[in-house]
Amino acid sequence: MAEAARTQGxxxxxxxxARLLMQHRTSLYGFIFACVHHHDDTEDxxxxxxxxxxxxxxxxxxxxxxxxxxxxxxxxxILAHRRTSRRELVCDPDLVRALAEAAEEVEREQPASAxxxxxxxxxxxxxxxxxxxxxxxxxxxxxxxxxxxxxxGRSVQSIxxxxxxxxxxxxxxxxxxxxxEQS
Amino acid sequence: xxxxPEHDRLQAYLDGNLEADAVVELxxxxxxxxxxxxxxxxxxxxxxxxxxxxxxxxxAGQEAAGKRIVRGPAQRRxxxxxxxxxxxxIAGCAFLLLLGGIARRHPNSTPxxxxxxxxxxIQGLVEIISPEGEVQAGHLGQLLLAGQEIRTGDAGxxxxxxxxxxxxxxxxxETRVRLESDTxxxxxxxxxxxxxxxxxxxEVPTNSSGNKLVLHNQLAELHAAxxxxxxxxxPEGAFLETDSGHGTFIRKTDRSIVDVSGGHFAIxxxxxxxxxxxxxxxVTAPRRTMVEGAGPVLGIxxxxxxxxxxxxxxxxxxxxxxxxDRPTQVIRANVSARLPTDKPRxxxxxxxxxxxxxxxxxxxxxxxxxxxxxxxxxxGNERNSWRTSKRVTAVALSPDxxxxxxxxxxxxxxxxxxxxxxxxxxxxxxxSGQNGQITCLAFSASGDYLATASADRSIKIWQVHNLVLMRxxxxxxxxxxxLAFSPDGRDLAIGERRGSLRIVDVESGxxxxxxxxxxxxxxxVAFSPDGRWxxxxxxxxxxxxxxxxxxxELTTFKVPANIVxxVAFSPDGxxxxxxxxxxxxxxxxxxxxxxx
Numbered sequence: 001m002a003e004a005a006r007t008q009g010x011x012x013x014x015x016x017x018a019r020l021l022m023q024h025r026t027s028l029y030g031f032i033f034a035c036v037h038h039h040d041d042t043e044d045x046x047x048x049x050x051x052x053x054x055x056x057x058x059x060x061x062x063x064x065x066x067x068x069x070x071x072x073x074x075x076x077x078i079l080a081h082r083r084t085s086r087r088e089l090v091c092d093p094d095l096v097r098a099l100a101e102a103a104e105e106v107e108r109e110q111p112a113s114a115x116x117x118x119x120x121x122x123x124x125x126x127x128x129x130x131x132x133x134x135x136x137x138x139x140x141x142x143x144x145x146x147x148x149x150x151x152x153g154r155s156v157q158s159i160x161x162x163x164x165x166x167x168x169x170x171x172x173x174x175x176x177x178x179x180x181e182q183s
Numbered sequence: 184x185x186x187x188p189e190h191d192r193l194q195a196y197l198d199g200n201l202e203a204d205a206v207v208e209l210x211x212x213x214x215x216x217x218x219x220x221x222x223x224x225x226x227x228x229x230x231x232x233x234x235x236x237x238x239x240x241x242x243a244g245q246e247a248a249g250k251r252i253v254r255g256p257a258q259r260r261x262x263x264x265x266x267x268x269x270x271x272x273i274a275g276c277a278f279l280l281l282l283g284g285i286a287r288r289h290p291n292s293t294p295x296x297x298x299x300x301x302x303x304x305i306q307g308l309v310e311i312i313s314p315e316g317e318v319q320a321g322h323l324g325q326l327l328l329a330g331q332e333i334r335t336g337d338a339g340x341x342x343x344x345x346x347x348x349x350x351x352x353x354x355x356x357e358t359r360v361r362l363e364s365d366t367x368x369x370x371x372x373x374x375x376x377x378x379x380x381x382x383x384x385x386e387v388p389t390n391s392s393g394n395k396l397v398l399h400n401q402l403a404e405l406h407a408a409x410x411x412x413x414x415x416x417x418p419e420g421a422f423l424e425t426d427s428g429h430g431t432f433i434r435k436t437d438r439s440i441v442d443v444s445g446g447h448f449a450i451x452x453x454x455x456x457x458x459x460x461x462x463x464x465x466v467t468a469p470r471r472t473m474v475e476g477a478g479p480v481l482g483i484x485x486x487x488x489x490x491x492x493x494x495x496x497x498x499x500x501x502x503x504x505x506x507x508d509r510p511t512q513v514i515r516a517n518v519s520a521r522l523p524t525d526k527p528r529x530x531x532x533x534x535x536x537x538x539x540x541x542x543x544x545x546x547x548x549x550x551x552x553x554x555x556x557x558x559x560x561x562x563g564n565e566r567n568s569w570r571t572s573k574r575v576t577a578v579a580l581s582p583d584x585x586x587x588x589x590x591x592x593x594x595x596x597x598x599x600x601x602x603x604x605x606x607x608x609x610x611x612x613x614x615s616g617q618n619g620q621i622t623c624l625a626f627s628a629s630g631d632y633l634a635t636a637s638a639d640r641s642i643k644i645w646q647v648h649n650l651v652l653m654r655x656x657x658x659x660x661x662x663x664x665x666l667a668f669s670p671d672g673r674d675l676a677i678g679e680r681r682g683s684l685r686i687v688d689v690e691s692g693x694x695x696x697x698x699x700x701x702x703x704x705x706x707x708v709a710f711s712p713d714g715r716w717x718x719x720x721x722x723x724x725x726x727x728x729x730x731x732x733x734x735x736e737l738t739t740f741k742v743p744a745n746i747v748x749x750v751a752f753s754p755d756g757x758x759x760x761x762x763x764x765x766x767x768x769x770x771x772x773x774x775x776x777x778x779x
Binding site: 016018019022025026027029030031033034037038039042063092094095098099101102103105106109110112115116119120121123124125134135136137138139145164167170171173176177179180 | 191237330379
């Protein structure tokens with residue numbers, strides 16, 4: 001029995017993978033996006049990372065080590081993707097490593113889960129026009145900012161400025177919420 | 184994190200709007216300046232969250248269809264699924280008529296804001312949180328605005344009334360919701376609420392205006408018209424039960440949809456099939472009710488013959504003859520500094536200062552946090568006592584009553600469990616290695632193993648004879664609150680905060696079942712003597728009977744408006760006992776479905 005505890009006790013079950021991936025999705029996706037700057041590439045790489053994690057979860061003994069381990073897998077997949085992607089990706093290995101270290105520091109300073117919960121709540125409070133603009137900017141179906149400018153009947157610079165103002169307000173809202181949580 | 188001075192430049196870099204020379208220069212700095220790299224990662228994380236939010240947010244009509252760029256198969260599939268969702272929403276809206284807004288304005292509202300609803304029936308702590316984060320106590324009749332949050336405390340509850348259709352939302356304890364205005368629906372026709380935590384029961388009256396209800400959390404949403412619904416936001420999903428009417432339940436992660444009609448429930452989570460199931464059989468009338476009177480019933484134990492029952496409160500124990508309505512014996516712990524109250528001070532920190540051997544020969548009580556007193560079960564006389572400088576957070580007696588396990592904490596060091604020989608007083612100590620206070624202990628039926636559960640969410644099993652750690656389970660997402668070994672010692676039932684109940688294989692550590700149904704913290708679990716059934720009591724006013732072989736719920740025992748703080752089976756398994764926070768012991772017959 002004691003032997004069994006040593007060999008099996010710390011392993012993470014396959015069934016836990018989905019939960020862990022969902023739990024750390026924001027952090028991993030953000031790191032990948034920081035490297036490749038393109039959501040389609042980020043989605044592809046994240047899918048590859050998810051598959052790799054699912055296949056090799058048995059190697060991980062402790063749930064606490066999941067995020068650094070997954071980030072290392074992501075780092076390698078980003079470099080592999082860079083070699084195979086049709087798009088020219090400018091992220092070089094040194095830069096990816098520097099961003100991986102930065103991601104660890106950011107996570108330590110402010111866990112993604114708290115950041116996500118606060119920003120999600122703030123996004124839900126956006127009034128109609130701002131909500132529409134941010135949704136269309138990010139939902140991937142409405143095209144680039146030029147297309148948004150055409151849709152809203154405004155200039156590209158005006159759309160950029162509006163998005164910047166909304167994101168600044170969101171950042172302030174997140175700061176207030178996190179401060180409230182801490183207090 | 185505060186905005187970095189070069190935030191705009193970093194955003195332009197992420198957006199692909201920097202000139203090539205500027206990109207080269209910035210990337211060179213990113214390799215060398217950790218602060219700059221961290222700011223970029225933080226910005227990218229924001230982008231990730233905004234994208235995730237946008238992917239589950241449906242806009243009014245998604246009217247830009249003609250201007251969409253559909254770039255690949257995956258996007259095309261998502262676009263089609265959104266069109267279907269939008270169509271279903273539009274079809275639902277066809278049943279709606281415009282509702283009048285509320286003429287009365289909230290005194291603190293801006294001129295353009297109208298109140299959505301008002302507060303009724305406030306019990307305990309109820310707070311209103313403004314979008315800016317200001318917190319104020321809720322008061323009866325208070326008008327509520329879009330964007331405001333309502334939060335109930337441990338024993339709090341309230342009702343939110345929507346005047347446009349006379350619909351009601353009933354918030355249970357420890358529940359937090361945010362009122363939203365649905366921009367995609369005609370003004371005043373939709374009740375939309377984000378359920379951040381807890382349980383909401385909703386009533387949407389049947390009327391000609393065909394109003395719509397939307398309750399949602401991060402992972403699921405309910406769209407419903409007239410009917411009665413219960414929606415619970417779970418740590419990793421959402422629960423919907425439809426009493427009457429018809430609800431469309433949508434899992435946000437993959438946009439799959441389940442219809443949940445009256446008498447059915449469904450759970451949207453990552454690790455369970457998403458489908459509607461029949462609500463288990465319900466029993467509301469106990470066979471017998473015994474009024475304990477002295478305080479919340481924290482524990483119940485039958486004697487080996489099944490003719491007597493012992494109930495535990497924080498000031499002592501009472502023996503009941505099952506044929507009588509009055510206790511036949513009262514054992515007082517004699518220290519009354521902590522008399523029980525009608526409401527839990529905090530459901531997060533239940534007191535479990537009692538234990539009883541299976542043969543009924545020994546009772547252990549912890550009247551003071553630093554004193555353990557041992558009583559003879561037959562005479563009620565004190566046999567022994569121990570005083571310790573550390574706080575006693577949990578106790579358990581081995582089935583034969585020879586070993587008392589006590590969890591001790593001084594809030595600093597690692598938690599320890601001390602084993603006392605109840606006859607001679609000899610002590611042995613286990614350093615549990617658990618960082619959080621140990622909240623419950625359980626001996627296996629053979630007395631060979633002891634399980635310890637800690638507030639740090641870890642659970643460990645120890646061999647009693649040599650104090651060797653036998654198994655350490657991976658930490659659960661939420662704090663364990665109650666433990667019980669199956670009679671054969673192969674399974675361990677773990678009742679957790681927020682209502683999850685797990686059965687794990689002791690030998691392999693594998694989870695056999697995750698039993699879902701309870702909506703609030705589980706307080707107590709017990710296996711039937713033959714190991715076939717599991718009984719659980721929770722703060723959602725129910726006890727539930729589970730089939731351990733099939734992993735399904737058989738029966739829900741509804742207790743009128745109170746916490747089920749303890750549960751037990753009689754030795755022949757035919758009688759079930761539940762102790763409640765309002766000082767009662769309820770006896771129930773084993774339901775016919777569960778009889779052989």
